[in-house]
Amino acid sequence: MESPAFPITPLLPAIGESLAAHPRLVLEAPPGAGKTTQVPLALLDAPWLEGRKIVMLEPRRVAARSAATFMARQRGEEAGATVGYRIRFENKVSARTRIEVVTEGILTRMIQDDPLLEGVGALLFDEFHERHLAADLGLALALDVQAQLREDLRLVAMSATLDGERLARFLDAPRLSSQGRAHPVEVAHFPARRDESLEAQARRAVEQALARHPGDVLVFLPGQREIARLGAALDAAALPAGVEVLALHGDLPVEQQSRVLQPAPDGRRRVVLATNVAESSVTLPGVRVVIDSGLAREPRFDPSSGFSRLDAVAISQASADQRAGRAGRVAEGWAWRLWPESQRLEAQRRAEIGQVELAGLALELAAWGSDALRFVDPPPPGALAAARELLQRLGALSDAGGVTARGRRMLALGTHPRLAAMLLAARDPREQALAADVAALVEARDPLRSRSDALAERWRALAAFRGGRMPADASRPALAAIDAAARQWRGRLRCEAGPPAQVEAHALGDLLAHAFPDRIAARHPADPLRYQLANGRAARLFEDSALRGEPWLVASELRQPPRGDALLLRAAPLDEARLRADFADRFAEHEGAVWDADKRALVARRQTRFDRIVLDSRPAGRVDPAQAADALTEAVRELGLEALPWSEGLRQWQARVASLRAWMPELGLPEVTDAALLATLDDWLRPAFAGKTRLDALAEDALGQALKSLLEWDARQRLDRLAPARIAVPSGMERRVDYALDPQGLPRPPVLAVKLQELFGLADTPRIADGRVPLLLHLLSPGGKPLQVTADLRSFWDRTYPEVRKEMKGRYPKHPWPDDPWSATATHRAKPRGT
Known part of the structure; x- marks a missing residue:
C-alpha cells in the first residue's frame, strides 16, 4: 500500500535527528497531521534504535487497534506482523513485531515485569494531553528507568493539544511542532429550548445539520446511556432516506467498531453517535458536521467518602477545539456546540491523577519500591493515603507499607486491586467461576432497566440469559457483554469450571466482601434501613429495597450526598459465619474513649467491633486522657471539618494554599481541600488534641497552628510572598x-x-x-x-x-476626579493633603 502524504511528513527527519541527539522529545501535532501512524514507521530504521522495538501507548482500545491496523496496511501486512497491538483481553503480536501499540495499563506491566525493558528502544506516549492516570504513571516509571538503568531509552510525548512548553520544561526535552491538515470549520452554538433535554436538543441539531450541510454527522455525547437515548430518538425521527445511525464507544464488538471507522460501502450518509473515543487518534471518514454536547463521562473520587463515580463533566477548551477539528478533515466543515456561548471552559483537561481513586497507583508504587518518581502532577497526598489504607484492608500492603506476596499476585491480574482481591479469594474452581461473573457484573453497565438494588438480580438475569431465557427488564446486548467478560476472566484465572446455574443468596456477597471490605455493613439495631459501614460511616437502603432486613450486606455501589448517610445503590447479603472465617482478624474487643454524638463528649466504652462497626458496647469507667486525642480525631472524621473552630482568616489561608498549588504546581504544596484534610486528620489534627478531652477545647489559634504545620517554614514564606493576604x-x-x-x-x-x-x-x-x-x-x-x-x-x-x-464627580464632589488618572496622586482621603 502506497503511503499517502501527511502534514507531518516534512518533520519526520527532524524528529529522528532530535532523538539521535537527545533521549526525550515533546511533539505537538494537530489532528490529521499523521503523528500516530507516521512517526513510529519513520523511526523503525533509526540507527540509535539498533533494531529494537518501538512501543506506542494509546489511551483507548479503539485507537490502539485502529492505529496498528492502519500502519500494518501501509506496509502491506496484517496486524501482528511488523506492527501489532496488545489491549485488554486481546493480543496481536508475534516474534516479528517491532512496533507494538498498547493501551496505557499494558506499559506499566511491561516495566514492572522487566525494568530494563530489554528489546525496547523507544516509548511513544500518544495523545498525552488526555492525562490518564496510567499514562502519567507510565511516563514516571519510564523516566525512572531512563535515569537509573537505560540512558539509551528514547521517550516521546505526543499530542495535538497538550501544554507543550510546560511538558518540555518538565522533561528537559526539545519541542517540535507540526502543521496540521485542516479545512476551515465554522463554529456556532446551537441554542437549547426551555426545559429541553440534551437528547432532544441533539436530535434537532442532527435533523437541521442533515438538511443544511453535506457529509456525515459526528455527535459527541458523554456516554453509552446518552447514545442509546439519542439513537432511539433518531429512529423515531423523520431523517432523510438512506441515512444510517451508528454508535461508537469502547465496549462495542470489534466488528462494529471497524464498520464505523470505514467509509460506507454504498456511499450513504451516516450519523455517528460517539463518546470521546472519537476525539483523537481515530479518523472517521466523510464527517463534515460535528455536534458537540460539551460533556464527557470521567471518573471522579471523593477522598472524604472513599466512593468513586463516573460523572458527566464539561470538557476543556482544548477538547472542544479538537472535537470541532474533526469536521475539517476532508473539506470545510461545521461545528455546532450545544452549550451557551457565554459558558467558559477550562483551557486544558485536568490530570486524572488529581481526580480519581488511587489504589492501583499506590499498589504499583509499592511494587516498584519507591515513591520518589517524577510525576508531571504529583498524586494528591490525601487520596494516596486513603488508597494505601484500602490496600492494607485488601491484604496487598503490609502495615509498614510494603507490597505483600498477595499484592504481587493482585498486580499480575491487571485489574483494579478490589477486583483482584476478590478473584484471588475464591476457594475452588466453582467459586472462581462465580467470582469471574461478579467481576464482570461490577465492571459493566447495569443490564437491568429496573432500579433494584440487589446485585443478585443482575446475576440471576445473567444465568437466565445463559440458559436461553431473557428477563423482561434486561438488556440482551448488556448481558451478552457481561457473559463475554466473565468468560475472559475465567480464561485469565485458568478456571476450567463453567459458570454455576444457581447459587445461594449470600454467595455473591461472600466474594464481594473481599473486593469491598470497607463497605461491609451491619444493620442498625433500631433502624432496618440504616447500616453501619466498616469504614466508620453510615448508609441507608431505599424504602422499597429488595435487601431490607438483611443483617449483613456488602455494597458494590454507594452514592454520597452532600450531607447525611450514603445511599446503598447496589449490594449483596453476607453469611456471618463465612465473614467470621474469612475476616477473623477484623473482629476484636476494644476498650477506650469514644465519641458519643448525643452527648457531644467522650465516654469510656468496652466494645466488640468488626473494623469500625460496633457490635456491642458497654460502659468502662473514666476516659483515659492518653486515648482522648485518637477519639476526638475520630469524632471530627465523623462530624466533618465544620465541627472545628474555623475563622474567615483560616478559610482564606486554605484558599490561598489551594490556589497557589494550582497556579504554581512546581512548588509542591500539599493539598488542603476539605476532602484532603479529612483524609489526613491523623497527620495534622491529632497532635493538636494532645491533653484535651473535649472537642470545644480546641481554640481557633490552635487549629490555625495545626493547619499551618502542613507547610514547612520556607513554604510559608513563599505563600506570603506569592499569594499574599x-x-x-x-x-x-x-x-x-x-x-x-x-x-x-x-x-x-x-x-x-x-x-x-x-x-x-x-x-x-x-x-x-x-x-x-x-x-x-x-x-x-x-x-x-x-x-x-x-x-x-x-x-x-x-x-x-x-x-x-x-x-x-457630582455625587462625590469632595473627592478627586482628575482628568488624567495616570499622573494623579493616589489617596484614600477625601482630598490629597495640601489642596
Whole structure:
C-alpha cells in the first residue's frame, strides 16, 4: 500500500535527528497531521534504535487497534506482523513485531515485569494531553528507568493539544511542532429550548445539520446511556432516506467498531453517535458536521467518602477545539456546540491523577519500591493515603507499607486491586467461576432497566440469559457483554469450571466482601434501613429495597450526598459465619474513649467491633486522657471539618494554599481541600488534641497552628510572598486580597476590592504568583459602592474611567476626579493633603 502524504511528513527527519541527539522529545501535532501512524514507521530504521522495538501507548482500545491496523496496511501486512497491538483481553503480536501499540495499563506491566525493558528502544506516549492516570504513571516509571538503568531509552510525548512548553520544561526535552491538515470549520452554538433535554436538543441539531450541510454527522455525547437515548430518538425521527445511525464507544464488538471507522460501502450518509473515543487518534471518514454536547463521562473520587463515580463533566477548551477539528478533515466543515456561548471552559483537561481513586497507583508504587518518581502532577497526598489504607484492608500492603506476596499476585491480574482481591479469594474452581461473573457484573453497565438494588438480580438475569431465557427488564446486548467478560476472566484465572446455574443468596456477597471490605455493613439495631459501614460511616437502603432486613450486606455501589448517610445503590447479603472465617482478624474487643454524638463528649466504652462497626458496647469507667486525642480525631472524621473552630482568616489561608498549588504546581504544596484534610486528620489534627478531652477545647489559634504545620517554614514564606493576604496599593495603604475556590476545588480569580482613588497613577493590573495571575479589581466609589469589575486596569483608565468620572464627580464632589488618572496622586482621603 502506497503511503499517502501527511502534514507531518516534512518533520519526520527532524524528529529522528532530535532523538539521535537527545533521549526525550515533546511533539505537538494537530489532528490529521499523521503523528500516530507516521512517526513510529519513520523511526523503525533509526540507527540509535539498533533494531529494537518501538512501543506506542494509546489511551483507548479503539485507537490502539485502529492505529496498528492502519500502519500494518501501509506496509502491506496484517496486524501482528511488523506492527501489532496488545489491549485488554486481546493480543496481536508475534516474534516479528517491532512496533507494538498498547493501551496505557499494558506499559506499566511491561516495566514492572522487566525494568530494563530489554528489546525496547523507544516509548511513544500518544495523545498525552488526555492525562490518564496510567499514562502519567507510565511516563514516571519510564523516566525512572531512563535515569537509573537505560540512558539509551528514547521517550516521546505526543499530542495535538497538550501544554507543550510546560511538558518540555518538565522533561528537559526539545519541542517540535507540526502543521496540521485542516479545512476551515465554522463554529456556532446551537441554542437549547426551555426545559429541553440534551437528547432532544441533539436530535434537532442532527435533523437541521442533515438538511443544511453535506457529509456525515459526528455527535459527541458523554456516554453509552446518552447514545442509546439519542439513537432511539433518531429512529423515531423523520431523517432523510438512506441515512444510517451508528454508535461508537469502547465496549462495542470489534466488528462494529471497524464498520464505523470505514467509509460506507454504498456511499450513504451516516450519523455517528460517539463518546470521546472519537476525539483523537481515530479518523472517521466523510464527517463534515460535528455536534458537540460539551460533556464527557470521567471518573471522579471523593477522598472524604472513599466512593468513586463516573460523572458527566464539561470538557476543556482544548477538547472542544479538537472535537470541532474533526469536521475539517476532508473539506470545510461545521461545528455546532450545544452549550451557551457565554459558558467558559477550562483551557486544558485536568490530570486524572488529581481526580480519581488511587489504589492501583499506590499498589504499583509499592511494587516498584519507591515513591520518589517524577510525576508531571504529583498524586494528591490525601487520596494516596486513603488508597494505601484500602490496600492494607485488601491484604496487598503490609502495615509498614510494603507490597505483600498477595499484592504481587493482585498486580499480575491487571485489574483494579478490589477486583483482584476478590478473584484471588475464591476457594475452588466453582467459586472462581462465580467470582469471574461478579467481576464482570461490577465492571459493566447495569443490564437491568429496573432500579433494584440487589446485585443478585443482575446475576440471576445473567444465568437466565445463559440458559436461553431473557428477563423482561434486561438488556440482551448488556448481558451478552457481561457473559463475554466473565468468560475472559475465567480464561485469565485458568478456571476450567463453567459458570454455576444457581447459587445461594449470600454467595455473591461472600466474594464481594473481599473486593469491598470497607463497605461491609451491619444493620442498625433500631433502624432496618440504616447500616453501619466498616469504614466508620453510615448508609441507608431505599424504602422499597429488595435487601431490607438483611443483617449483613456488602455494597458494590454507594452514592454520597452532600450531607447525611450514603445511599446503598447496589449490594449483596453476607453469611456471618463465612465473614467470621474469612475476616477473623477484623473482629476484636476494644476498650477506650469514644465519641458519643448525643452527648457531644467522650465516654469510656468496652466494645466488640468488626473494623469500625460496633457490635456491642458497654460502659468502662473514666476516659483515659492518653486515648482522648485518637477519639476526638475520630469524632471530627465523623462530624466533618465544620465541627472545628474555623475563622474567615483560616478559610482564606486554605484558599490561598489551594490556589497557589494550582497556579504554581512546581512548588509542591500539599493539598488542603476539605476532602484532603479529612483524609489526613491523623497527620495534622491529632497532635493538636494532645491533653484535651473535649472537642470545644480546641481554640481557633490552635487549629490555625495545626493547619499551618502542613507547610514547612520556607513554604510559608513563599505563600506570603506569592499569594499574599494583603497587598500595598498606590495610596500607601494595604488592602485585603480575597481568595476563593469553585465547587471543583479550582481557584477563582483573586479579588482586590479597593476605592478607585487609591489606584491613581497605577497603569497595569497588579499580579501575584510571580506575575502569573492578575487580580480581579473590584473598583469602589468613595462610599464603598461597586463601580466596575475589571482584570484590565489599563483598559479601564482608557475607556471606562471618563464615563465613571462624569457620573461620580457630582455625587462625590469632595473627592478627586482628575482628568488624567495616570499622573494623579493616589489617596484614600477625601482630598490629597495640601489642596
